[in-house]
Amino acid sequence: MKMNSKTKIIIGILIMGIILIPGCIEEKINRDQCTKDSDCVPEQCCHPTSCVNKRFAPNCSGIMCTMVCQGPIDCGAGRCVCKDNKCVVESLRR
Structure with a gap:
């Protein structure tokens, strides 16, 4: 079975879309969400x-x-630290 050039172009575009679209979707995060201290400022x-x-x-x-x-x-x-996955202020005064 031979594919005509239009079919090849459509298949190529679909494959590129499948590859590129996931990279364009940004994960939404809350302003104070974190996983480590260096995430927080x-x-x-x-x-x-x-x-x-x-x-x-x-x-x-x-x-x-x-x-x-x-x-x-x-x-x-x-200083700013990540506690329970939220950026919070940690007091250094004793």
Whole structure:
């Protein structure tokens, strides 16, 4: 059985679609979803009070912050960690 050129083109397009489409579908994640500590970053540029998945990190280029230590992460008071698959602030103060 011979295939004409139109049939070959249609089959080629279908095969390419099957190969390419799964790579274009992005997994939806929540802003605070994580699997490891390195997934988590501060949610705000200055004096952060919460943490978020690094895919949702704010663009802090060109932002200047005061040197006041007022947030729970400022000045080494805390850090962002992944706990129970959520980005949270972990206090380092004892």
